[in-house]
Amino acid sequence: xxxxxxxxxxxxxxxxxxxxxxxxxxxxxxxxxxxxxxxxxxxxxxxxxxxxxxxxxxxxxxxxxxxxxxxxxxxxxxxxxxxxxxxxxxxxxxxxxxxxxxxxxxxxxxxxxxxxxxxxxxxxxxxxxxxxxxxxxxxxxxxxxxxxxxxxxxxxxxxxxxxxxxxxxxxxxxxxxxxxxxxxxxxxxxxxxxxxxxxxxxxxxxxxxxxxxxxxxxxxxxxxxxxxxxxxxxxxxxxxxxxxx
Amino acid sequence: xxxxxxxxxxxxxxxxxxxxxxxxxxxxxxxxxxxxxxxxxxxxxxxxxxxxxxxxxxxxxxxxxxxxxxxxxxxxxxxxxxxxxxxxxxxxxxxxxxxxxxxxxxxxxxxxxxxxxxxxxxxxxxxxxxxxxxxxxxxxxxxxxxxxxxxxxxxxxxxxxxxxxxxxxxxxxxxxxxxxxxxxxxxxxxxxxxxxxxxxxxxxxxxxxxxxxxxxxxxxxxxxxxxxxxxxxxxxxxxxxxxxxxxxx
Ligand SMILES: Nc1ncnc2c1ncn2[C@@H]1O[C@H](COP(=O)(O)OP(=O)(O)OP(=O)(O)O)[C@@H](O)[C@H]1O
Ligand SMILES: [Mg+2]
Numbered sequence: 001x002x003x004x005x006x007x008x009x010x011x012x013x014x015x016x017x018x019x020x021x022x023x024x025x026x027x028x029x030x031x032x033x034x035x036x037x038x039x040x041x042x043x044x045x046x047x048x049x050x051x052x053x054x055x056x057x058x059x060x061x062x063x064x065x066x067x068x069x070x071x072x073x074x075x076x077x078x079x080x081x082x083x084x085x086x087x088x089x090x091x092x093x094x095x096x097x098x099x100x101x102x103x104x105x106x107x108x109x110x111x112x113x114x115x116x117x118x119x120x121x122x123x124x125x126x127x128x129x130x131x132x133x134x135x136x137x138x139x140x141x142x143x144x145x146x147x148x149x150x151x152x153x154x155x156x157x158x159x160x161x162x163x164x165x166x167x168x169x170x171x172x173x174x175x176x177x178x179x180x181x182x183x184x185x186x187x188x189x190x191x192x193x194x195x196x197x198x199x200x201x202x203x204x205x206x207x208x209x210x211x212x213x214x215x216x217x218x219x220x221x222x223x224x225x226x227x228x229x230x231x232x233x234x235x236x237x238x239x240x241x242x243x244x245x
Numbered sequence: 246x247x248x249x250x251x252x253x254x255x256x257x258x259x260x261x262x263x264x265x266x267x268x269x270x271x272x273x274x275x276x277x278x279x280x281x282x283x284x285x286x287x288x289x290x291x292x293x294x295x296x297x298x299x300x301x302x303x304x305x306x307x308x309x310x311x312x313x314x315x316x317x318x319x320x321x322x323x324x325x326x327x328x329x330x331x332x333x334x335x336x337x338x339x340x341x342x343x344x345x346x347x348x349x350x351x352x353x354x355x356x357x358x359x360x361x362x363x364x365x366x367x368x369x370x371x372x373x374x375x376x377x378x379x380x381x382x383x384x385x386x387x388x389x390x391x392x393x394x395x396x397x398x399x400x401x402x403x404x405x406x407x408x409x410x411x412x413x414x415x416x417x418x419x420x421x422x423x424x425x426x427x428x429x430x431x432x433x434x435x436x437x438x439x440x441x442x443x444x445x446x447x448x449x450x451x452x453x454x455x456x457x458x459x460x461x462x463x464x465x466x467x468x469x470x471x472x473x474x475x476x477x478x479x480x481x482x483x484x485x486x487x488x489x490x491x492x493x494x
Contacts, residue, residue, distance in 0.1 A: 143328040146297055150321045151343030151394060161342065165333045242333035242374060 030212045035219060038212035043220060047201060055186055055197040056224065058114060062121030063182040067175055070126045074133020074171075075163060084134075091130065099124025099181065100188050107193045117189040117197075125182040132174030136167025169243050172236040179232060183225050198224075246309050248273045248430050249294070249398055253303035255455070256289050263289040265455035266303070271398070276424060276431040278441035281451030282492055287434040290456060291402050294432070295321050307398065320391035324403040326384040330375040336362070337371040340390045347394075361393035364423045381412035385419065392427055399424075401433040405440070414472050417444055421470060438492070442484045443470060450491045460491050 014032050021031040043052070077084045077091070102120050110116035140163055148158050164171075190199025198217055205213035247270040256264040263286040271277050281287050292298040294305050296315040305312040307319065323329045330339050340358045349357070362368045365385040375383055384404060391399055401420075405413040417440065424431050435441050441448045442464055450460045464484060466475055475481055 141328045143323055143325045144331070146292075146321070147323065147329040149297060149315050150295060150319070152315055152317060152346065153343065154346045157342075157346055162331065165331070168333075242376075 028211060030215060034212040035215040038210070039216040039219065042201070042213055042216055051197050051201050052220070054114075055190065055199065058117050058197070059121060059182050059186040060228075062118045062186070063125055063179055065118070066122045066126040066178055066182065067129050069122070070129030070174065070178070071133045071164075071171060074130040075137045075159065075167065077130075078134040078137025078167070079140075079159075079163060088134075091127075095127035095131065099185055103189055103192050112193040112195065114194075116193060117186065120189045121182045121185045124185045125178040128177035128181065129171065129174035132170045132177075133167060136170030137163050139170065140166045165242075168240055172232075172240065175236075176229065176232055179228055180225065183221070183228070187221055247271060247306075248275075248308065249432065250306040250309075251294065251303070252306075254290065254293055254300050254305065255302035256286070256293055256298065257301045258289075262455035264293070264300075265457050267451075267456060267458055268303075269449055269458055269461065271430060271432055273397075273430055274428065275446050276421075276433065276444060277447045277449060278445035279432065279434045279449045279451060280438055280441040280488060280492070281434075281436065281456060282453050283436050284454055285451045286454045286456035287436070287451065288402055290451075291321070291400055291432075291434050295319060295400055297321075318395075318397040320394045320396035320399050322384075322387050322391050322399065322401040322404045324406050326380070326387045326404075326407070327375065329387055330383060332375055335372050335374055336367060336378070336386050336389075339375065339386055340393050343390065343394050357393045357395070358389075361389040364392055364426060365389045365419060379412075381408045381416060384408060384416060388416075388419070388423070392423060392429075395427075397430060399429050399431045401431065403435055404433065406435070406437075413440075418470075418472065420444065438485050438488045439476065442466075442481055442488065443472075443475060448484070448488060450488055459494075462487065 018031045018033060021029050073091075077088055099120065102123055103116075106116045106119045106123075110119060144162060144166070148162055153161070186197070187199040187202065190197035191203045194200045198221055202214060202217040202221075205211075205217060249271040251270070252268050254264060254267045255262075265286075267290060269277075279287055279290070289298065293300040294312070296305075296312050296319075299313075307316050310316075331342065334342060337358055340361055341354050344354045344357060358371075359368065362371055365388055367382065367385055367389060370378065370382065375386065378386065384407075388404070404420075405416050408416065420431065420433075421444065423429075433441075433444060443466075445464050448462045448464060449458050450462065451457070452459050462484060466478065466480055466484075
């Protein structure tokens with residue numbers, strides 16, 4: 001029932017969008033039907049294998065690497081007083097850098113390449129998951145920590161059986177923010193310095209003043225963002241069943 | 246040889262003296278209660294005995310070995326049962342969890358968990374998660390977890406302080422029953438005088454902070470104990486009056 005209402009709302013919004021853009025006739029804002037035409041023309045052709053898939057792999061790869069790095073470093077910092085004392089200020093400083101600033105830097109280091117793009121994504125999206133992992137690891141209840149010591153849990157069981165699950169809700173919240181940042185950086189890096197990818201095609205369409213094409217790529221990016229987020233939410237839902245009594 | 250021997254134990258937090266000078270021994274199979282006013286340093290004492298907190302002074306010996314760090318055949322039941330259980334594991338999973346690092350086979354672990362859950366009357370709740378249980382049931386899970394671990398010595402820090410009166414009486418009887426079946430030595434801390442007399446073979450009375458042992462009383466009540474007749478008996482009333490007087494002092 002709710003799904004029908006949502007579909008109805010979406011349909012009405014598209015209808016209004018179509019009507020307004022046709023009425024106004026501004027070439028920069030083509031009607032959705034023309035955007036859809038462009039999508040049908042562009043998406044399924046050779047662009048899928050040459051652009052969409054590579055973009056997807058880079059964003060997922062970069063985000064996955066950032067997640068692993070962020071969780072490992074975050075849990076370490078969160079559970080070790082010494083590590084936090086020595087290193088936390090470094091991370092607090094680094095994360096204040098706006099990630100897009102790094103595109104020119106990494107472009108100098110790696111040139112126009114996949115490495116540049118992935119490095120930008122990793123460096124930019126690691127912070128939310130890292131800082132949330134620190135928070136989550138610190139939030140392990142002291143009584144639970146005492147219990148683990150009393151039962152002389154091995155280090156691995158303590159980390160994987162207690163700390164990680166306890167930090168789970170915080171970590172997943174970080175993963176979601178990181179994912180959206182990764183997507184943004186993917187587009188920025190590809191518009192500025194790539195020879196393939198959704199962002200590159202967006203730039204190309206812009207250069208050719210193909211406005212419906214440009215909008216179709218923008219629509220694709222938001223569609224991907226939505227689907228990736230839905231996927232992550234589904235995983236989170238399964239992993240954290242216990243946290244919702 | 247005593248199971249547990251505590252000699253001249255003291256602990257100071259910064260400049261706060263919490264435990265001053267405590268000495269006592271616990272024999273194998275005994276159930277000893279430590280009773281003392283609130284804030285007298287009972288938890289501190291228990292944490293030092295468990296090896297969770299390095300004592301500032303004195304020594305703890307378990308089976309004659311000096312304790313430094315948590316000994317391997319000791320379990321603790323904390324007052325905050327809800328915070329000591331893993332919310333993402335079932336009752337079975339929680340009880341089994343500490344057994345995983347003890348080199349037991351799956352079959353052995355399963356039989357130990359089932360035995361412990363049967364002791365505390367939770368066989369039917371093995372597949373539930375902690376949040377689906379009442380407070381008393383959660384505390385029974387944490388008792389079962391300690392029992393399945395088969396410690397030589399079980400330490401309990403105000404284990405029944407956060408449950409209602411009826412549940413509390415049930416849990417007291419449960420501990421009395423199970424410690425005989427499991428043949429366990431128990432050291433239980435409480436601020437409830439009646440509870441200490443009802444449960445113990447011996448009661449140690451602590452002074453207000455910084456704690457010292459004011460008096461050791463042998464409890465010569467008949468076994469098995471009963472919530473109504475034992476608590477109404479003359480010796481029970483005499484003992485609780487004596488302890489109350491000692492604590493008031
Ligand atoms: N981590 C700590 N740091 C500093 N002082 C502490 C700490 N823990 C306890 N104390 C102090 O030590 C004294 C004894 O505390 P403890 O918790 O051992 O008493 P208790 O008998 O268990 O009290 P309760 O009956 O409330 O559980 C108190 O004065 C308390 O304020
Ligand atoms: Mg206490």
